[in-house]
Amino acid sequence: MEKKCFIILPGSEPEGYAKGHFGRVYQYILVPACRLAGVTPIQVGDPTMDDTPLGIVQTMIESDIVLCDLSSNDPHALYGFAIRHALNLPVTLIKDIKTNATANIPEFDLVEYDESLRID
Numbered sequence: 001m002e003k004k005c006f007i008i009l010p011g012s013e014p015e016g017y018a019k020g021h022f023g024r025v026y027q028y029i030l031v032p033a034c035r036l037a038g039v040t041p042i043q044v045g046d047p048t049m050d051d052t053p054l055g056i057v058q059t060m061i062e063s064d065i066v067l068c069d070l071s072s073n074d075p076h077a078l079y080g081f082a083i084r085h086a087l088n089l090p091v092t093l094i095k096d097i098k099t100n101a102t103a104n105i106p107e108f109d110l111v112e113y114d115e116s117l118r119i120d
Contacts, residue, residue, distance in 0.1 A: 005039040006063035008075035016098075017072070019114065029113065030067065039064060061087065070095040071115065 007030055010023045014098070026043065031077055034041035044051050049059050060066055066084050068077040084091035096115035 004062040008080040014072035
């Protein structure tokens with residue numbers, strides 16, 4: 001059975017980021033990394049998932065792993081992290097280097113990236 005990685009990125013164009021920034025992070029960094037790891041990346045809007053609020057939570061719970069991009073302290077990513085952490089399910093946390101981690105997040109491993117890179 002195919003393993004899935006549900007990716008939660010900031011839900012809008014946060015202030016201080018170039019237009020389409022998180023789309024590029026998804027397309028050029030996260031999708032290739034998932035494929036290299038042997039998992040299929042999915043995100044809200046993917047035609048294979050139900051993107052109602054209940055469907056999104058169900059996908060968060062049922063995915064083999066969830067990757068949360070905490071850049072800009074996005075509440076969607078923090079919510080996804082909280083659900084996975086509360087259920088003791090695998091979650092990977094990433095953020096850009098300009099975002100200060102919130103609350104007790106620094107005690108968890110974070111993978112940081114330089115938001116100014118434009119590999120496209």
